Amino acid sequence: MITPFRSARLRSVNRPALLALTGAGLFLASLDAYVVVTALLPMLTSVHIAVNRPEQATPIITGFLLGYLAVMPIAGGLSDRFGRIRIFAACLALFAFGSFLTASAPSLSQLVTGRLLQGAGGGALVPAVLALAADLYPAGDRSPVLGAVSALQEIGSVLGPLWGGLVTASSVGWTWIFWLNIPAAAAIIWALWPEIQSRREERRPTKLDWVGALLATAGLALLTLALYAANPEQSPVGAGFLWQAPLSVLFFAAFVWYERHASQPLINVRRFRDSSFSGSALTNAIAGAGLMVALVYIPVLANAVFSMNASGSALLLVRLMLGIPIGALLGGWLAYRLRSYRLVAALGLVLAAVGFLMLSGWTEGSLKPHLIGPLTLADGELFLTGLGLGIEIAPVSAALLDAVGEAERGAGASFLIVMRLVGMLVGFSLVAGFGLWEFHRATAHLLPPLPGLNPNFAAQFAFYTLKVKQAIFDQYHLIFRATAIALLVGAAVAAATLRPLARPRWQ
Amino acid sequence: MRAAWRPRVVVAGLTLVMALTACGPQPPDGATLLTQSSQRMLDLKGFHFQMQITGFTGPAEPVQSAQGDAHPPDLHAKVNLKEGGVLLEVEVIFNSDKIYLKSFTGGWQELTAAQVAQFFDARLLFDPQAGLFAAMRDTTAPYRGNSEKINGHDTYPVDGVLQGPRVHQLLPLIRDQGSYRATYWIETPSNNLWRARVTGNLFDASQAATIVFDFSNHDHPVSVSPPPLG
Numbered sequence: 001m002i003t004p005f006r007s008a009r010l011r012s013v014n015r016p017a018l019l020a021l022t023g024a025g026l027f028l029a030s031l032d033a034y035v036v037v038t039a040l041l042p043m044l045t046s047v048h049i050a051v052n053r054p055e056q057a058t059p060i061i062t063g064f065l066l067g068y069l070a071v072m073p074i075a076g077g078l079s080d081r082f083g084r085i086r087i088f089a090a091c092l093a094l095f096a097f098g099s100f101l102t103a104s105a106p107s108l109s110q111l112v113t114g115r116l117l118q119g120a121g122g123g124a125l126v127p128a129v130l131a132l133a134a135d136l137y138p139a140g141d142r143s144p145v146l147g148a149v150s151a152l153q154e155i156g157s158v159l160g161p162l163w164g165g166l167v168t169a170s171s172v173g174w175t176w177i178f179w180l181n182i183p184a185a186a187a188i189i190w191a192l193w194p195e196i197q198s199r200r201e202e203r204r205p206t207k208l209d210w211v212g213a214l215l216a217t218a219g220l221a222l223l224t225l226a227l228y229a230a231n232p233e234q235s236p237v238g239a240g241f242l243w244q245a246p247l248s249v250l251f252f253a254a255f256v257w258y259e260r261h262a263s264q265p266l267i268n269v270r271r272f273r274d275s276s277f278s279g280s281a282l283t284n285a286i287a288g289a290g291l292m293v294a295l296v297y298i299p300v301l302a303n304a305v306f307s308m309n310a311s312g313s314a315l316l317l318v319r320l321m322l323g324i325p326i327g328a329l330l331g332g333w334l335a336y337r338l339r340s341y342r343l344v345a346a347l348g349l350v351l352a353a354v355g356f357l358m359l360s361g362w363t364e365g366s367l368k369p370h371l372i373g374p375l376t377l378a379d380g381e382l383f384l385t386g387l388g389l390g391i392e393i394a395p396v397s398a399a400l401l402d403a404v405g406e407a408e409r410g411a412g413a414s415f416l417i418v419m420r421l422v423g424m425l426v427g428f429s430l431v432a433g434f435g436l437w438e439f440h441r442a443t444a445h446l447l448p449p450l451p452g453l454n455p456n457f458a459a460q461f462a463f464y465t466l467k468v469k470q471a472i473f474d475q476y477h478l479i480f481r482a483t484a485i486a487l488l489v490g491a492a493v494a495a496a497t498l499r500p501l502a503r504p505r506w507q
Numbered sequence: 508m509r510a511a512w513r514p515r516v517v518v519a520g521l522t523l524v525m526a527l528t529a530c531g532p533q534p535p536d537g538a539t540l541l542t543q544s545s546q547r548m549l550d551l552k553g554f555h556f557q558m559q560i561t562g563f564t565g566p567a568e569p570v571q572s573a574q575g576d577a578h579p580p581d582l583h584a585k586v587n588l589k590e591g592g593v594l595l596e597v598e599v600i601f602n603s604d605k606i607y608l609k610s611f612t613g614g615w616q617e618l619t620a621a622q623v624a625q626f627f628d629a630r631l632l633f634d635p636q637a638g639l640f641a642a643m644r645d646t647t648a649p650y651r652g653n654s655e656k657i658n659g660h661d662t663y664p665v666d667g668v669l670q671g672p673r674v675h676q677l678l679p680l681i682r683d684q685g686s687y688r689a690t691y692w693i694e695t696p697s698n699n700l701w702r703a704r705v706t707g708n709l710f711d712a713s714q715a716a717t718i719v720f721d722f723s724n725h726d727h728p729v730s731v732s733p734p735p736l737g
Contacts, residue, residue: 050588051594443613
């Protein structure tokens with residue numbers, strides 16, 4: 001929600017300094033979005049959870065996303081009411097507190113609470129900083145600044161897994177990913193202190209759609225619970241799925257009904273009748289799910305079957321992450337040259353699907369054969385997947401923003417982020433549950449050999465390890481193939497629904 | 508005249524209150540608490556337990572923690588083992604002299620006596636002669652401390668000393684030399700044991716470790732049945 005204030009005072013302050021400080025806070029929070037993907041195993045071990053119960057790591061990831069989604073829709077309105085910098089500082093402090101809980105967690109429940117608060121604090125920073133940037137610069141000069149803020153957020157999330165992997169593999173251990181947030185956040189808040197204290201920051205009484213935000217959050221929280229397979233040996237979804245899933249649908253229905261009648265809704269739900277709008281929203285969610293699957297499962301695969309440590313798996317993931325910004329630039333340029341969103345979006349998603357299909361064919365030897373110089377075929381496959389996921393970003397985002405029009409552009413931009421995160425949350429929950437369920441199904445009759453008076457133990461154990469690795473590979477092949485199919489569905493949706501670019505005209 | 512009465516009433520009231528507090532039921536001394544609680548725990552129809560080992564355990568002691576339900580000698584527990592820096596969870600069932608294991612993959616398998624010796628025999632922990640509850644009576648120099656809340660229950664901690672050979676009986680991986688410090692948190696008048704802790708150089712002559720047992724669901728009937736194999 002970007003509703004800039006025309007404040008003479010704010011424009012008189014040191015704009016670059018203010019933007020740099022808030023941007024640094026945003027960067028810090030965006031680093032932590034996916035930072036855990038390369039640190040999951042040591043995190044589990046330090047809260048005494050066995051590696052053969054990986055389902056317990058799911059809430060470490062979904063907790064952050066849920067916290068992020070809960071505050072994002074209302075953070076813009078809160079910053080209208082209480083002041084941008086104050087809300088920014090309060091949320092950065094919340095993020096730091098969440099980091100403290102995460103780093104010092106003796107138990108899984110505290111770890112997940114910490115991640116939830118980190119997400120809630122971090123999620124509020126995006127709309128607050130975007131709105132601040134819009135306040136500081138007049139309409140004509142604004143877009144490069146808003147672009148830079150969004151880019152900072154994207155770069156942070158891309159660097160997160162690498163940062164997490166390097167810290168985890170170092171001698172200080174994973175907790176320092178989170179300990180370091182505290183002095184950094186404190187330094188930013190200290191530097192902003194004169195601005196926070198000055199009572200002159202502009203505020204505007206805004207009507208906040210609390211009911212809408214609560215209904216949507218309750219629906220999402222219930223859906224996350226319903227899809228959380230706490231016991232994947234028995235069921236690919238949660239034990240309470242049969243009542244939680246319908247209840248969450250009920251909450252979403254209530255949300256839509258309420259938003260239709262609210263005076264200042266979070267999202268104009270009538271837009272969903274426009275197929276270009278709902279199509280781009282759906283495509284965006286599917287692409288988010290695809291990215292999340294790659295982010296989580298490539299490091300886990302690297303660790304479980306290629307025996308890489310955290311920094312090794314982070315470096316493997318970098319090959320994919322590198323493709324995303326390159327693809328994003330390429331996708332924007334292609335859409336402009338070809339004057340077609342649907343073609344370029346579908347192209348990106350098909351490329352990503354092909355990438356996932358290639359990844360799904362990986363075997364134990366896949367990282368070895370060299371293609372050109374030090375590059376392997378696996379490097380190319382990872383890069384292609386990232387490139388495809390990047391190409392789709394610009395046309396899908398632009399199609400949605402075109403569909404909402406000038407007046408709702410801010411709400412549209414928030415909605416894009418929300419849909420992407422919803423896709424990540426739902427996609428990852430489904431994949432985690434069904435993947436582990438499939439693994440247990442495949443190994444249901446695979447008994448490990450036992451030592452003690454067993455002369456063939458070593459040989460039997462080697463055979464057993466081979467079988468387990470095979471089952472892990474089978475699980476990944478299934479997950480990557482399912483993701484490829486989802487991305488192809490996304491490509492079809494994009495091809496069928498996205499409207500072409502509007503003719504450029506002066507407004 | 509009436510005003511002069513007031514201080515006297517207040518003083519009398521205060522004296523009464525103080526007298527009542529002082530005459531409240533006195534908790535038994537440490538040794539009595541230990542004997543009564545030991546008997547209570549041995550008589551239970553079932554309970555839930557959680558065991559956590561911290562400090563130096565070394566390569567010889569893979570068990571890090573365990574939790575489950577027991578009606579000794581039967582019990583059903585999930586056990587966390589540390590193998591090469593990695594935590595792994597297994598599930599065990601002890602049922603009428605038979606032992607079953609559910610490992611990382613696959614279903615339940617029955618273990619032979621030789622295989623059980625490789626792990627630790629969890630039945631010993633709550634054995635009526637060798638186990639923890641019997642060891643409560645063998646704790647020397649018991650000293651009762653001030654009331655403490657454990658998991659929401661008012662308990663009295665009783666501190667004492669257990670000899671190495673005695674602790675070695677209930678967990679054979681523990682060194683049978685020297686002596687260890689034991690603390691029991693006992694609720695009165697139910698005599699329920701809520702927590703027990705043994706500290707000392709349990710697994711190495713020069714490095715300390717601690718075992719904490721937490722109990723709950725006292726006297727909730729526990730019945731353990733043999734699992735389906737395969």
